[in-house]
Amino acid sequence: MWGQEDKVLGVVGGMGPLATQLFYRMLIDMTEASRDQDHLDMIILNHASMPDRTEMIRLGRTEELFQALLKDVKKLEESGVTAIAIPCNTSHLLVDRLQAEINVPIIHMIRETVKSIKERRVGIKRVGILATYGTIASGLYQKACTEAGIQPFVPSEKGQKLVMKIIYEGVKGGNPIDYNDFIKIEGELATNGCEAAIMACTELSCFKEMYRLPDYYIDAMEVLAAKSIQVCGRKLREKEGAL
Amino acid sequence: MWGQEDKVLGVVGGMGPLATQLFYRMLIDMTEASRDQDHLDMIILNHASMPDRTEMIRLGRTEELFQALLKDVKKLEESGVTAIAIPCNTSHLLVDRLQAEINVPIIHMIRETVKSIKERRVGIKRVGILATYGTIASGLYQKACTEAGIQPFVPSEKGQKLVMKIIYEGVKGGNPIDYNDFIKIEGELATNGCEAAIMACTELSCFKEMYRLPDYYIDAMEVLAAKSIQVCGRKLREKEGAL
Structure with missing residues (x-):
């Protein structure tokens, strides 16, 4: 979406917001960069109003959660992202089903x-x-x-x-x-x-x-950040080599 | 986009990424919240590859910068955001022109x-x-x-x-x-x-x-965060009252 060669990371976040914010920070800190333009282009959905994951599973309402997540990953796919990261472990229950519905790869945390x-x-x-x-x-x-x-x-x-x-x-x-x-x-x-x-x-x-x-x-989440940087064709900072 | 009544903040960010990440953190810290769902829904564009603002102005290429920013604010408008924040002071040179092209309000930092x-x-x-x-x-x-x-x-x-x-x-x-x-x-x-x-x-x-x-x-940027929270109908934490 931002130039033909650029790779863009899509993030389904807000689960919770503080965690997605830390994920964003990790992506910045772990990328080999000396100016703004060396960093990843990203679209971050801070979907804070997403129903609570554990609660939905407990209530047997995972289908509702699936539909909400599907809408988000489809939105990111339509925006032209290269790969999708979901910094929420609990949601990974649904990642294989989500992956079956879209072509863009979801990195499996x-x-x-x-x-x-x-x-x-x-x-x-x-x-x-x-x-x-x-x-x-x-x-x-x-x-x-x-x-x-x-x-x-x-x-x-x-x-x-x-x-x-x-x-x-x-x-x-x-x-x-x-x-x-x-x-x-x-x-x-x-x-x-x-x-x-x-x-x-x-x-x-x-x-x-x-x-x-x-x-x-x-x-x-740190592993997810490292993998996201690599999938988007950027280098990890030297010190992150031994992660 | 996430339920009819929800308000969503659109953020044109990545200028630079570390600053947008801090803006995100401020929004979380300054919102009165006790669970994920109390926080703002947001779409954050981390447009790191955006041309350097000061450099474009120096080179007399503000039109190029304007077109790049316009694409981003239009994308956010199409996504149904309630208001747009641009955590980059230099870009504000173009905010009045951008505002003339879209209906969604841009908060003027x-x-x-x-x-x-x-x-x-x-x-x-x-x-x-x-x-x-x-x-x-x-x-x-x-x-x-x-x-x-x-x-x-x-x-x-x-x-x-x-x-x-x-x-x-x-x-x-x-x-x-x-x-x-x-x-x-x-x-x-x-x-x-x-x-x-x-x-x-x-x-x-x-x-x-x-x-x-x-x-x-x-x-x-802290002023922009406070205003963003209010425009999206959320409350500031007590301690932020005297900002």
Whole structure:
């Protein structure tokens, strides 16, 4: 759309807005650039009014969610984007169905994340999955990990409640986060022999950034950002080479 | 586009990308919200490949710039946005011409900023204008200030060069900023009796945020964010009331 040779990244975002904003920031920080024009052209849909993903899955209304997402990816396709990124793990439940309806490739955050772990953390045996109920219920991370020969660990019901509290009350709600909640989650990961854990919800990517958590926590959104830059034909900054 | 009653903000961004990303962040931080759905729906065009604004003005190629911007605002209008924000001060040279071509209102960052100064900094007599050569040459800030009874102060050629260095080498180029450059600019503002200075380039809004500069520096982009939230029918957070 902006000149014939230009590649444009389409982003279905706003799920939530803070996470998409961080995704945007990552794309900028991770691109090799010394002037505006070296950066990616993008169309970012901040679709904040999108129905809550986990809630729709819980209520059995995924069809409604699918239609809303389909409208957005079709809009981006019509705008002439090169590839589409959806910085929301829970929505990935519907990515294969969305992909079947459009020709523009949707970068699959979950498969790319597990592929990246396999390539970059050679020999890793067990990883924790920190995600919404919706993502956990979809089983997508568990399946991708198992296929890659990595054992997925899902927190107990008690731990999962704390994960949801950080996502909904903390990051999405904008309320103060009780870091003790996270210490309890870390305890479960340690006790269960996890060598790493995936921040498999983009609000947890924000949480990782807020607290500058170490690389024990693998950020799925960061993997999506790196892949988006590459798919659009731009170079990653040197320091990002070892992501 | 996302339900009949929803209001959608259109953003012509990417000039530069880091500034638009900060604008996005401001919109999120300044909106009264406790869940994703309380935030603004938006379509953000990160048009990074847009020709450099100051350079086009210098070369007498503003018509080309106008056509590129026109395509973007028309695209947003066709998408059904409620209002358009352009977080780039230099581009405002063309906003009246763009507005004449579309029905959707474009929020005028420069006029809104001077209006906000007049309302909130009662009795202020003289303000510095820190901006690109292009914005200074357009005379838009000088005119708006003069009409509001405020004396505009434009840095000397030497000071202006330092402003451009911070914008282009520092923020856009991603190189380390020599803070001594800014100290010299501050010296000029002080010597010339400025009671405040306008960060009249969105890269300087980024600079203000990076160094957590005090409210002596009035951020035009922050004014644009506040106005955008209000135009789209959302509330500002309490703390933003005294902006």
